[in-house]
Amino acid sequence: MSNALVSIIVPCYKQAHYLSEALQSVLEQRYSNWECIIVNDGSPDNTEIIAKEWIEKDVRFQYLYKENGGLPSARNKGIQKAKGEFIVALDADDILHPDYLRKLVPVLHTDKNLAIVGCYSKFFIDKVANVVHDLKPKGNNYRDLMYQNHLVATSLYRKKCWEEVGGYDESMKKGFEDWEFWLNITKRGWQFQFVEEFLFYYRKAKKSMLVDTINYHAEANMEYIFRKHQDIYCRHFDNTAEVLFYYIKTHRLGKMKLKHSIEYKIGKVIMKPFRLLSQLFKANKKQ
Structure with missing residues (x-):
């Protein structure tokens, strides 16, 4: 012992x-x-x-x-x-x-x-x-x-x-x-x-360093790690590429799912008058 x-x-x-x-x-x-x-x-x-x-x-x-x-x-x-x-x-x-x-x-x-x-x-x-x-x-x-x-x-x-x-x-x-x-x-x-x-x-x-990291700094921190230890990530390039493209695909599919959701469509309808007002305000400022 x-x-x-x-x-x-x-x-x-x-x-x-x-x-x-x-x-x-x-x-x-x-x-x-x-x-x-x-x-x-x-x-x-x-x-x-x-x-x-x-x-x-x-x-x-x-x-x-x-x-x-x-x-x-x-x-x-x-x-x-x-x-x-x-x-x-x-x-x-x-x-x-x-x-x-x-x-x-x-x-x-x-x-x-x-x-x-x-x-x-x-x-x-x-x-x-x-x-x-x-x-x-x-x-x-x-x-x-x-x-x-x-x-x-x-x-x-x-x-x-x-x-x-x-x-x-x-x-x-x-x-x-x-x-x-x-x-x-x-x-x-x-x-x-x-x-x-x-x-x-x-x-x-609910509020912690880990929660803050995941919500706001995860991608930047991962990029830092990948770059700092690029020797091993380059050594295992095929695996690294597979993981990164998986993240890209997941992000894209998530955006598509959100774009076609009922909540997103309702939000577009609700925000339409505000967008029109914003465009009118910008047009008036240019005159």
């Missing part, structure tokens, strides 16, 4: 109201050899007050303040201070199962070819008991990550892998930084594995 030190990095920005619940899940770990570094990313709320309450509860908790620089920057800052052989990046609104470390650490310790160990996850709203989605990911190498991220940000990994790739890409402030990070590690020959148990709880919120 491994007794490796695990450094749990908890960045916090405007999530002080969730922070104690996340830290309580750290405290309840049945694997005891951990340190937890709470990184206040220039948060304007009472993150510092709550964090300092926790460092008084247990000496394994540490507190670090930095000017706001985004999630990748906050994680990197915490990991720079970390002494652990293994790293866990825990967001301040998510929760670890008490057996998370006890089940994942031995797997990573035993297999030297593994860089990352993940697990099954439950997505919940408000309370852990209110589960709305189960995630059972598969895969073991970079090809399984090229077009979709199967690893949640809160996966266990080797600190030396973080050092090898130069940490999280701090320019990716709009999300998908964990996807790029996993891809950067695994394309170098490292593998990943999943413990087939539900050991992580992801808080699903």
Whole structure:
């Protein structure tokens, strides 16, 4: 049984109201050899007050303040201070199962070819008991990550892998930084594995960084990843082209379906008077 030190990095920005619940899940770990570094990313709320309450509860908790620089920057800052052989990046609104470390650490310790160990996850709203989605990911190498991220940000990994790739890409402030990070590690020959148990709880919120990313920044972030790691996407050109053209076809069919929908036709009728008024107004301005 491994007794490796695990450094749990908890960045916090405007999530002080969730922070104690996340830290309580750290405290309840049945694997005891951990340190937890709470990184206040220039948060304007009472993150510092709550964090300092926790460092008084247990000496394994540490507190670090930095000017706001985004999630990748906050994680990197915490990991720079970390002494652990293994790293866990825990967001301040998510929760670890008490057996998370006890089940994942031995797997990573035993297999030297593994860089990352993940697990099954439950997505919940408000309370852990209110589960709305189960995630059972598969895969073991970079090809399984090229077009979709199967690893949640809160996966266990080797600190030396973080050092090898130069940490999280701090320019990716709009999300998908964990996807790029996993891809950067695994394309170098490292593998990943999943413990087939539900050991992580992801808080699903109406307003969150992930929701904002999917709604407004997904395509730009994917383009950035494709360009940054074009070596592997060019190496697997046929697969890449197939995926991209599938996205284009899906988008086109979606637009056609919308255009022929009753709602769209009703909307055109409703907006017709406004379009006529707009045209008259432009014509008058030209005279």
